[in-house]
Amino acid sequence: MDHITRDLQSHIEARLLPGKAVLIFGARRVGKTILLKEIVKKQEGKSILLNGEDIDVHNMLQNRSVSNYRQLFAGTSLLAIDEAQNIPEIGKIIKLIVDEIEGIKVIATGSSSFDLLNKTGEPLVGRATQFVLTPFSVKEISQSQNGVEIRQNLENRLIYGCYPEVVGMTTNSMKEEYLREIVNAYLLKDILAIDGLRNSAKMQRLLQLVAYQMGSEVSYDELGKQLGMHRETVEKYLDLLSKVFVVYKIGAFSRNMRKEVSKAGKWYFYDNGIRNAIIGDFKGANNRLDMGELWENFFITEKMKENQNHLLHQQLHFWRTYDQQEIDLIVDSGTSLEAYEMKWGKKAPKTPSGFAKAYPEAAFHVVNPQNYLELL
Secondary structure (H helix, E strand, O other): OOOOOOOHHHHHHHHOOOOOEEEEEOOOOOOHHHHHHHHHHHOOOOEEEEEOOOHHHHHHHHOOOHHHHHHHHOOOOEEEEEOHHHOOOHHHHHHHHHHHOOOOEEEEEEOOHHHHHHHHOHHHOOOEEEEEOOOOOHHHHOOOOOHHHHHHOHHHHHHHOOOHHHHHOOOHHHHHHHHHHHHHHHHHHHHHHHOOOOOHHHHHHHHHHHHHOOOOEOOHHHHHHHHOOOHHHHHHHHHHHHHOOOEEEEEEOOOOOOOEOOOOEEEEEOOHHHHHHHHOOOOOHHHOOOHHHHHHHHHHHHHHHHHHHOOOOOEEEEEEEOOOOEEEEEEEOOOOEEEEEEOOOOOOOOOOHHHHHHOOOOEEEEEOOOOHHHHO
16 A cells, blocks of 8 residues: 555644644554654654653653653654554653753654643643544545545445555455454553453443444433443443544534433444454445444444544534424534434435424535545
8 A cells, every 4th residue: 555644744843843842642553653754854953753552661750750751852853653552651741841942842652642641731721733633534544545446445445445555455354353452452451451440341342232223312321221330330340441542422402492302312333344353244245234324333433534634623523303393413613514424325314303493504415325425
C-alpha cells in the first residue's frame, strides 16, 4: 500500500512551538509511531526520538533536575517521546523540559488518554495541545485508492474496519486474525491495566452487549441487571472504554422542544472491525442481519473522524421525540444544522415532521452506499 499522509499531520506541525508540548492520543496500532516518525523526519534542527517502553529512557529521565535535562537536551529543537504513558511522572518531566530548555518543542504519544492525561494533566495545563489519532478515514484511504476501489471495498470496510494494517492486508483471513489479536492481546489488557480492574470477563461481556446494541439507546440500569453490576460501575466501565478509544458516546439533540428526548445516549465503536472481533462475527454482507447497524456506525464514525482530523469542533448528536420520531445523526456546527438518516437499502424516508417544524433551517440527507462519499 502507498504511504498515506495523515490528515492530522499538518495541524500537529502547526502547533509544534518552542516552549510548548503536543500530545497525540489514540488506540494502539492506529499509526501514532509512524506519524511521530514522519513529523520528526520533516523537522529542521536536532531531533531526539525516545521510546517510553525502554527502561534506559526511564533511567535517563528519572533524575528530574534542570541540570540533567540541559545536559541531555541542550541544543535540541524537537524532543519526541513515543508511548509516553509508560514513563513515571511524565507530565512533570515534560513541564520542566519545556519551561527550562530554551527553544525546545516536545511531542508525545500515548495509547490511553486516561493514562497520559493522568500523568500529564495538571503540570501541562496551558502548555500542551491534544490531538486524537483514529483509524484511517475514507478520505485518507482515498490517497492510495481511486473512487472505484473505494466503492468496491465498502462492504469490506464495514466488516473489517479501517485500522492502517488491516487496510493494507490482502486476505480476509489475515484481517480476521489481526483484529482478534488486537482485541485479545491489547484492548482488554489495556483496559484492565488502566484502573486496576480485576473483572475481565465482565468487561468483555459489557463490550459484547454494547456491540449488539450499537446505535440503540443504552440503558445503564438494563446493562447492570444483565451483568450483575451497579449502574455506576457500568457507567465507569464505559467511560474507561471511551478513554482507550474503543467506543464513544453521542448524546441526544434538544433545544427544549417539550417532546424531545434529551438525557439519553448512544454508543458507537471507533472501528467496525474491532466491533465485529468483539462479537466474533466476520460473516459477509449477504449473511448478516446487522448491516444497517454497521452502516450507521461506519458513517457516524467517519463524521467523527472528520471532526477530529480537521479540528472542526462540531457537536454530533442523534434526535428523537417521545412519540418515536427519530434521526440517526445531527451535526451542529454552531452556525448550521445537518441531519443524516442512514439507510443501507433503497428506502428514502422524508424528514420527520416534528424535526422539520422545529428546525426548518436544517438540511436533511438520506445516506446510502451510492451517495455517502459526497456527504463526507
